[in-house]
Structures are given as C-alpha cells and as structure tokens.
Amino acid sequence: MKKKIALALAGLMMLSTVAGCGKKDVGEDGKFTPQDTINWTVTSSPGGGSDIYTRMISDIMTKNELINGQTVVVTNKTDGSGEVGRNEVANTKGKKANYTLLTFNSGDLMPMVQNTKNRAANFKIVAIMAVDKQLIFKGEKTTYNDFAEAIEAAKNGTKVVIGGSKGDDVATYEAMLEEIQVPKENLTYITYDSTGDAITAALGGHVEFVISKPAAASEYVEAGSLIPVLALSTERYTGNLADAPTLSEIGDYENVEVPVWRGVAAPKEMSDEAVAFYSEALKKVSETEEWKTDYLEKNKLISNYMDSATATEFVAQYEADYLATLGQ
DSSP states (O other): OHHHHHHHHHHHHHHHHHHHHHTTTBOTTSOBOOOSOEEEEESSOTTSHHHHHHHHHHHHHHHTTOSTTOOEEEEEOOGGGGHHHHHHHHTOOGGGGGGEEEEEEHHHHHHHHHHSSOOGGGEEEEEEEEEEOEEEEEETTOOOSSHHHHHHHHHTTOOEEEEEOSTHHHHHHHHHHHHHTOOTTTEEEEEOSSHHHHHHHHHTTSSSEEEEOHHHHHHHHHHTSEEEEEEESSSOOOGGGTTOOBGGGSSSOOOOOOOEEEEEEEETTSOHHHHHHHHHHHHHHHTSHIIIIIIIIHHTOEEEEEOHHHHHHHHHHHHHHHHHHTTO
16 A cells, blocks of 8 residues: 555656646746747748848847847748648647747748648737838849830730749739739749749849849849849839839839738747747847848838737738638
C-alpha cells in the first residue's frame, strides 16, 4: 500500500511539473514573456517585399529589446507558392505555437482561400502593420519607352509580358486589364514565387515589365536598373518614383489600385497571452522612428497598425468579401 501511495504521489508530481513547464513563460501577472527563440515564417523568397518587411520588424524588435532578449529566426518557405509554409504554421501545436509567427498579407490570403481549405480562422491574427500599393517598372533591356507604348502594342496584337508575384499582384494586373481592355493573350502575366524573382527576370530581359511594391524595387530604382513607368494608385508616388504616371494620365482610363494590407499571424494554438504580447510588441514597433522612416517613408507605405482584435475582425471581413467575389 505504501508503495502504491508513493507511486501515485510521484506521478502527481510529474504531472505538476509538466503542467508547470507549459506555463513557465506566463508570469504570476498572467502575462506572456518569451523565453526561447522565435521562429518567423515568410512564404516568399528573400529580397521580396514580404521578406524586407519581416526582417525590418524583427531587427527593430531585437534592437529595441521588445522580445525579452530572444532571437528571431526568419525562414523563407516558398514550396507550393507558400501554401506549405502557411499550412505548417496553421498546424503548429504545443509550446512551439507560442514561438511561431507568420508574415501574412492580402496577397497570401487570396490564393490560400482559392487553392486550399485553410482560412483566416485557422490562424491567430496578431496585428496589421501597414498598407502597400504597386507600380509597374521596366528593365534596362525593355524596348518600350513607356507603358502607354506597351499598351498600344498589346492592343495591336503584339505580345507583351509582365512578371510579378502572387495574390495581390495578380489581382492588380487583372484589374488593370479590365480597365484598359486588353486581352490576357496580348498582355501576358508570369507568376513568380516572389517579387524578387520577378525583378530578376526583368533585369535579365526575360519579361518586359514587372509589378512590384516600392520596397522590393527601391534599390534597383536607385541603381537605375529599374525605371518606374506606371503608378497603380489613385495618385503619383513621391521621391524617386514620382516620374511614374497614373493610368488616367496615359489614356482615357480610370486609375486602378489594389491596396495590400501587411500583417502578422500565428498558429491557431498560440495562447491568448502570447498573442497579446506580440500584438503589443508590434504596436511598439509601429511607433519607432526606424519603422516610420526606414520602412514606411522609404518604401512609400501607409501606416495602419491594428491590434489583434481589430485585425482579426478586419481580416475576417476581407476574406468574406473576397470569397463573395469568387461566388463562395
């Protein structure tokens, strides 16, 4: 009997220890504090807009001591156009869920809901940070002087090729086609794993134009390798992008834009305490001068921080509206 009681007590102590391990990153005040490496997944290639965005945030978090001295490891997972990486994050379980983040934007959500069973509800939406827009650029090997000339060539039956990334870039291209009334066979779109890959194709002369957000194209514009030829916005950009006209300036067209929200998500099993911690840390990032100057201002984005609760509601409505356009 004594032996049975001893074994029972030992088992109880083990269970207590295991339970305590799962909660060691939550203090007596009920707040989460990271105690381990944070793994951040980006579902596009290095050098693209999402990659730049992620590494900027992780650098600011580290430099400003917003994550309790922990390291952020950014991993690019592009398999299946990013769906493999998104699915891995959605299904991360246990303690790892509190140490896993995902770069998540409208350009990720659109193909995800079209091609997989994953939905925004399969994640915790941690925050939204900013709104982005696109431009069209030509490379040094492009023979067209401007995009108006390319439109006319396409209308006359010449095949013109545009490269770009997934999701919102495709949606922007399709919105532009609908406005200028040029068939896809003449103004063709090639989809790449990231904007960085599309830019490489444009630099090599494999496509004549590329759709990109300012962040991914900025260094190439500075170097003179890419020339902005069309602002896919209701107004012109500023700085070294100011020479790019809007669609209404190059013909009898309405301006076209498909704003891109940029956010951060996490596994569905991330604890509420951890979500609150990361949401607040991202708010602090959005308030830093580095974020405002070195990211938003430099890359021509619009500041638009939303905390987890607001962002979750926003993304759910965005998803519902998008699915409605697909007849779902």
